[in-house]
Amino acid sequence: MIVRNFREIQAEDVEEGAHEVRIRQVISEAEGAPHFVMRVFEVGPGGYTPQHTHAWEHEVFILSGSGDVFSKHGWQTIKSGDVVFIPGNEIHQFKNSGDRPLEFICLIPTERVCRL
C-alpha cells in the first residue's frame, strides 16, 4: 500500500495546445497500478487543456475551482464535486473560468495503445 498527499508529487507543465496546465501522475504503473492511471490536473486562471479527441475514455472528478468543459454539445459549467465521463472518441476541452486554480482528477486506462 502507498499513502501520500498528491501535492508531494512533482507537477509537470503540459505543453502542446495547453495553457497554464500542470499535471501530477499520482497513481500509475510506477506505483504498480495495472489497469488505470490517476492524474491530478491544475489549470490556472485563464488556462485551458487542448481541444482534442482520442480513443480512450476519461473519468473526471472536479476537486476545486470552477470552469467549463467542451463537448459536441457545446460548453457546460463545472465546479467542485462534479463528475464528468468522456467516452472514447469524443471531443473535449477543459478551461478555467474562475480566479483560482481549477483542480480535477482525470483517470485513463493504462493500455491506451491497444484501443487506438
Next chain:
Amino acid sequence: MIVRNFREIQAEDVEEGAHEVRIRQVISEAEGAPHFVMRVFEVGPGGYTPQHTHAWEHEVFILSGSGDVFSKHGWQTIKSGDVVFIPGNEIHQFKNSGDRPLEFICLIPTERVCRL
C-alpha cells in the same frame, strides 16, 4: 459526455462488515465506462469499511474528513488530498476517526471476475 454532481446520485448503504458506510456509483458500466468504475464512499463518524482482501486493486483519493487506513504494516492516518494505492490481494480497511464524514473516491477495474 455526462456531467453531474456526485451528490445527485443516490447513495446506498454498504452492508456486510461495514458500519456507517454509504456508496455512490458515480461512473460505471451504466454510464458506458468500459474499463474502471468510480465510486464515492461516505463513512460517518465512528464508521469503518470491512477489513478484507480481494484480487483487484483500489485507487483512492481522500476528498474530505480524516481517518485511518489499515494495511499489513498497520494503521496510517489519511486526510483530504491523500492518495492511496492498494494493490490486489492486500488486506485493507478504512475508518473514520474524525467528527465529520470521511469522503473518498475509490476506483476499481470493471472486469474483476477475470482477475480472481
